[in-house]
Amino acid sequence: MSILNVTDRAFFDYSLVNVEKHSYLPYVSNSFNNNDEIRIPINQSDLFTHPSESFIYIEGKLLKADGTVSNTAKLVNNFFGHLFEEIRLEIGGKVVDRVKNPGTTTTIKGLVSFNKNELDRLKNAGWNINDSDSLYEVHKNSGCFNVCVPLKTLFGFAEDFKKIIINLRQELTLIRSNSDQNAIYNTLNTETNKIVIDKIVWKMPHIVVSDEEKLKLFNLYETGKELEIGFRSWEMYEYPLLQKTQNHNWSVKSATQLEKPRYVIVAFQTDRKNDFYKNNGYFDHCNLKNIKLFLNSEIYPYDNLNLNFDKNQYALLYEMYSNFQQSYFEKENEPLLSPEQFLKIAPIAVIDCSRQNDVLNSGTVDIRLEWETSTDIPDKTSAYCIILHDRIIRYVPLTGIINSL
Structure with missing residues (x-):
C-alpha cells in the first residue's frame, strides 16, 4: 500500500520551465460587424501550444x-456565443472542430457540465445563472463589457484534449451572426439595441519545457511518429418550426460507427429567437410527457417518463440531467441547476446512450427522436438536438500532415 512506502523521496516536477500567454489578433482588427468573418491565426509552427487552456x-x-x-437593456446568459453564427478551429489547415449556433449549443452543454462552484468564474466568461432573470449586466454609464471565454467552454476538442500541440499552425474562425437580437434582452419594448465589438484577442499559452523534455520531444519529432487526438465533438441539429401536434417523430441523421451518439441532449424553445424583448437564454418544457431516442432498433430510455408539468412531476427528467456529469466526466455529480431552476431555466432531456448493444457496432446508425406532449406544441416552437460523439484526429509533427478518421 502507498501509505506504507515510508522510504519514498520527495518528487519535484521541473519539466515545465514557463507558461507564457501570448496574444493573437485577427487578420482585420477593426471590423467585427454582423456577418463578418473573424479569423485569428497562429502562423508560427515551431511552438508548443496548449489550446485547452487558451481563452478569447x-x-x-x-x-x-x-x-x-x-x-x-441587458445581455443574456452566455451572450458571447449568441454573437456568432458559427465558430470553428483549424489545425494544420484542416477543421478539427466546429460548433454551429454556438449560443444555443454552448449554453445547453454548459448547463449540463458546469457546477455551482464555478459560477463566480463563469461570470468572467459572460455567464450569469440566478433565480431572478439570469442576465449579464454591462457597465451602467458606458454600456461597456469585457469577458474572457475559455476555449474549453466552446469546443469539445479543448474540453477533452488537454495535451500540447506540437509544430502545427492553428486558426480560430468566428462568423458573426446577422443580428444581435439573440444576445440582448430589453424590458422596454419600444427600444432597439446593438452590440459593438471593439476588440477580440485569442490568448494562447506557449509552453516552455526543460532541456530534458525538449530533447525527448525533439526525438519524437524526428521519428515522424503519428500522434492521436481524441475528443468528443458537439454537433447541433435544429428543427426550426414544430407542428402543432402532441406526437412528433424526428429523423435527425445517420451516423458512422465512430461518430454514433454517446449522449443526446434535447431542448425546446417557444417564440424566443430574434426578439429583444424575450430572454433567449431560457428554454421551455412544452408540457413534454415522454421522449425516446432510437439508435436503429435500440431505445433510450427504456421506460416511459410519464412527466406531468402541471403537477410538477418532472423528477425523472431532472434525474437524467443531474446524472450527466458522473457518466460524462467520471466525477461526482454537482448539477448547476436546482430542480426549481431546472424547471424555470432549462427543462431539457439528457439521454445517456454511452453504453450500447453489440448490434450498433457495425454499419451506419440511424438517429431518430420521438416525443409526446400532454398538449399541442405551441406556435413558433423550435427543437434542438445536440449529439455528443467521439472524434479522432491524427497528425505528424514532422510533416504537419493531419487526418481525421
Missing part, C-alpha cells in the same frame, strides 16, 4: 440603435 478576450459595448447608452 473580448471588449465591447451594449448600446441603443442610435449609439447612446441604454438604461434598460
